Structures are given as structure tokens and as C-alpha cells.
Amino acid sequence: PSPQRCFHFHVQLDARCLSRFGQSALHRSCSSTAVVDQEPPKILITGGLGQLGRGLASRRLRARYGRSSVILTDILKPTAAVVKDGPYRFADILDFKLLQEMIVNERITWMFHFSALLSAVALALRVNIEGLHNVMELAKQYDLRLFVPSTIGAFGPTSPRNPTPDLTVQKPSTIYGVSKVHAELMGEYYHRKFGLDFRCLRLPGVISADTAPGGGTTDYAVHIFHEAIRNRAYKCYLREDTRLPMIYIDDCLRAMVEVMECDPRLLKQRVYNLQAISFTPAELAKEIRRHMSNFQITYEPDFRQQIADTWPQVLDDSRARADWGWKHLVDTPDLVELMLQYLSHHYEFNAGRVAN
Numbered sequence: 001p002s003p004q005r006c007f008h009f010h011v012q013l014d015a016r017c018l019s020r021f022g023q024s025a026l027h028r029s030c031s032s033t034a035v036v037d038q039e040p041p042k043i044l045i046t047g048g049l050g051q052l053g054r055g056l057a058s059r060r061l062r063a064r065y066g067r068s069s070v071i072l073t074d075i076l077k078p079t080a081a082v083v084k085d086g087p088y089r090f091a092d093i094l095d096f097k098l099l100q101e102m103i104v105n106e107r108i109t110w111m112f113h114f115s116a117l118l119s120a121v122a123l124a125l126r127v128n129i130e131g132l133h134n135v136m137e138l139a140k141q142y143d144l145r146l147f148v149p150s151t152i153g154a155f156g157p158t159s160p161r162n163p164t165p166d167l168t169v170q171k172p173s174t175i176y177g178v179s180k181v182h183a184e185l186m187g188e189y190y191h192r193k194f195g196l197d198f199r200c201l202r203l204p205g206v207i208s209a210d211t212a213p214g215g216g217t218t219d220y221a222v223h224i225f226h227e228a229i230r231n232r233a234y235k236c237y238l239r240e241d242t243r244l245p246m247i248y249i250d251d252c253l254r255a256m257v258e259v260m261e262c263d264p265r266l267l268k269q270r271v272y273n274l275q276a277i278s279f280t281p282a283e284l285a286k287e288i289r290r291h292m293s294n295f296q297i298t299y300e301p302d303f304r305q306q307i308a309d310t311w312p313q314v315l316d317d318s319r320a321r322a323d324w325g326w327k328h329l330v331d332t333p334d335l336v337e338l339m340l341q342y343l344s345h346h347y348e349f350n351a352g353r354v355a356n
Helices: 003-021 024-028 053-065 080-085 096-105 121-141 175-194 220-231 249-261 281-289 303-308 318-324 332-355
Strands: 043-046 070-074 088-090 110-113 145-147 197-203 205-207 233-236 244-248 271-273 277-279 296-299
Touching: 043 053, 053 070, 053 080, 053 249, 096 121, 110 121, 110 249, 121 145, 121 175, 121 197, 145 249, 175 197, 175 271, 197 249, 205 220, 205 249, 220 233, 220 281, 220 332, 244 249, 244 332, 249 318, 271 318, 277 281, 277 332, 281 296, 281 332
Parallel strands: 043 070, 043 110, 070 088, 110 145, 145 197, 197 271, 205 244, 233 296
Antiparallel strands: 244 277
16 A cells, blocks of 8 residues: 555544543653653664564654654665655665764664564574674664564563563574574663663564565464455464464554653663563454454464464563553454454555556
8 A cells, every 4th residue: 555545544543542542541651751852863763664664754753753853774775655755775784884874974863773584594693683783882882772672582482471571581492582582681781781771672463454464473463354355264374272462553663652752760671571462363363253254264384383382472561561651552353443444445445546
């Protein structure tokens, strides 16, 4: 879908959430109690063309701090819509000097570091480890506020699964999870040793309608909606009873902004779990059938089942809720309604373009 369609849809969602849940959640949120900098931050986003970066820039940060205050970076060629939306620069996370020049020339004060690889072990080690070290050194050197997302994949088979607390054993089974544990520990070390303002959220599976589903373990919860609209059927690669934590994209983006805006004195730790909703494929399919009675789902578990069996079923995010007022707004019924509504419009719109 076009950026304009995506943007208007999410503006409507925000208004809907506020009308349904009222203003109380916002009054309790950290952003309403934070000591916000007098001068708006100048923000750099690495890996900006992924699932989180572009939405964070266009729907949250640029709307809040100004179009020119947020610079997206990536190694991909941007679309015309990306360039029109705001500043975009080529930046290889492994090129320390290029990043340094950009931080200095653009007077960057905040950085969101999204550049990461899920697999391809040799390259993932370089991007996820060396790239992170570059970012942390620059954040330390230039006194930046730094956000690095973590993941439920940072836990492993020896971690308690329901609920999974903030502080527990972490022995992940994937290279992505290993690199995220490394990022968490390095951020905490740089904070203790050098005073780096490091902030990190362990994200559940992120569900969004305006990015295509990948092949990740939690991506079934996006793919299922596309297949429901197109074929009224879905073949799931996880067992029907596989419970995993999830979050809708708007809640996820809001959480990242809230924790970055938060008064440092309210943050009692550097890394927080983030929980919104948890469901199984069978529960999600049942909710879809409330809107689409002829929807069918079958199950053929593959290698991703073994990964899912080592991950949390529910994250304990009580510390995030207590320390900086985190509260999700979109529950499972809302999620299903919104995803089906959006994707129905998307496929109807594209079908109309083809017909014309």
C-alpha cells in the first residue's frame, strides 16, 4: 500500500485507541511525566528501511519532532516515497568513520539502532556485533541517547517460559538471540562504566499490516491474515497450541518513543521486557473466524517449531509498567479486526489498480 494509505490508517487507529481506552493510559505513561529536552532531539535511525525504522520515523518521531529532525539510514536504495517522507542517507553500520561524520555534521543526539541480521552466521556476527560496537563507541564519544531493541529470542530453553521475568538465565539457541544478549550486556556495561544513556526493550513478535511477512518464527501471525484475505485458508508451520507473545506495531512504536523520552531517574534498569498479548495459532484462527466463518487452518510444523519451543510464552513486563507507565492498547480482538480491515482495503485497492 502507498505510504499515504498506511499513514492515515494508523492515525485513525490512534484516535480509536484513545476513544476506547480513554486518556488514563497516556496520563500514566512516561512521556507525560518525562523531563523532555528543551531543544528537540536530532535523531539517527540505523537499519531504517526495516519493519520498525520507517514506521517509527514517519508515524511517530517526525510527527512529534519535525520532518528534518529524523534521519533514516540503510544500505538499500530508498523508494521515492521514503525520500519524500524525510531525510534519508546511505550508511553501512560497519563504516565507523561514515557514521561518525554523520553524527557530527547532523548534530545527532538520539540514535535508534535497528541494523541486524537474523541468520547467515558469519555476516550476522559482523553486523550484529561489530556494528553494535561502532554504535556504542560513537554514542559514548558524542554523548548520545541510544536505543537498541532486543527480542524474546534472547531467552532460551533453560529460561522460565510463563511468565519470563526481566532477570533470569539467558541461553538463546540462535545467532540472532546470542547477539542480542551481547547487546544487552554491552549496553549495561557501557552505562555502568561510561555513563552511556542506553535503553533497550525486549520485543515480542511485532505484527504490522504495512510490511510483508518474512520467514521468522513469529511471522505466521502476519502471514495468516494475508492468506485469510486471499485464500480463506492458511497452513501454519507451528503447532496449534504454540503460545508466543505478540504486540501490534502501533503499541510497539509508542513504547519505544515513551522509553526514550522518559526521565532517566525513572528507569531503574537498562533492559525491560515488553508484553502486550499472547496467543496460539488456534486461538488466533478462532478470532479470525468471528469475522470470516469459512476460514480454515491446517498445521505442518517445521524447524521453527523447535525455536518457538525455547521462547517465552508470556513476558513479565511488570517492571516496565511500574517504572515508566507502559500499557498496551491493542488486545487480540482489536488486532484481528484492524489487520483484516486494513488488508481487505489493501487487496481491494491493488485489485482495482490492476483492473484499471
